[in-house]
Amino acid sequence: MESNKHDIENIPYKEKSFCALPWIHLATHPIGTVTPCCITDMENDMSTAKKDGFNMFLNKDKLEDIANSDLFKDIRKQMMKGEYPAACKTCYFYEKSQVYSKRMESNLKFKEHIDACFSNTLEDGTLKKVDYRYIELRLGTVCNLKCVTCNPFSSNRWNEDVSAFKGTEFEKSYFKCDIRTEWYRDIKFYDELLTKCENLEEVWINGGEPTLIREHGYFLEKLIEANKAKNINLHYSINMTSIPDHFIEIWKKFKHVRLHLSIDDLEERNDYIRYGSKWEIIYNNFKKILQYKDLFRLEVCQTVSLLNVMNIDNFKKFCLDHDVVVAHNYVHHPSFHHISALPSPLKEKLLAEIKYLRPDEKKRLTAELEQTPSVDAFSKFQEFTKLLDIKRNLKIYNYLKEWNNLL
């Protein structure tokens, strides 16, 4: 039986607004922008490091300047004063609902560095020394899938379908992403990063699809050569379309490896949602990686949206049957995919029929369902689905039966 491992009572600084991440973390984005972490509020780029009002980019700005950009300094300054930066509202929102937040998780994980965060910071929020303990590398937009909940800024294959939204309200969010800065293929970037990673403890690598970006292997090999890999936890998100053996060999040299296996649903349901993937291949790779269960920690990462939430419990059963942990990552952007837009009768049916989710997972699901949906969210979901189905020559209800009479 699984247990809820989170001990909310013992989170350092739980009563204040402080979070260690704006001090010790580098969170990169596929196009080369940087935010304090991956869940800070992205609305209108409000959490993105900027210089003179313009976004900073990893292919042209120094890591030192990004870490000490005005916004990042401000967030640190506010947290040092016990104030609540707007960029971090997601964490504070979850905590109000008694839900374990990324802030709590991070403060617990990096608790022995919290005092050093303060002593390493000037009054205006400037870091005296940039020393990343934890980095997240989102290695560009190169991907072989175009998942429905994704977008052209995370998967370059999505560019093929943006014409579906021409002249519609979705056009402003789904347009061709032609930013070609391939910072994640640039060895100079990895060399600069290595100078800021003296005490690195954790690397989270995702994309796009990281197994398609061989260059990041250079960074990992340098950490192996420097005899640091044995102290570093690796954390990957992979889309399961391929698991190259040469990466498996590199991963074996690191202290601890945690693989997030991105699978959103089962069989043809997954083919629709993670468009471009074939269940047979995904399932074969799933069985391949299960053989390394004793070496790597495996965790299925399910992106939960309106598309798959009605099957969340069945998916949980699949994971239990294969003895693999599943983490639920709820879609907040675009807001019309968020599960709060689910029609009320379906919400009731869903919660009444849950058999396999743990109590804390059901609590989180309930908290998400109870959020106030964005304006016209369900009708936007219907319209978006209709337009994308036309472009892809699909009908959602042939794959996701619950939408048979609703879309």
Ligand code: SF4
């Ligand atoms: S408080 Fe939350 S949103 Fe802000 S940096 Fe920490 S984990 Fe990220």
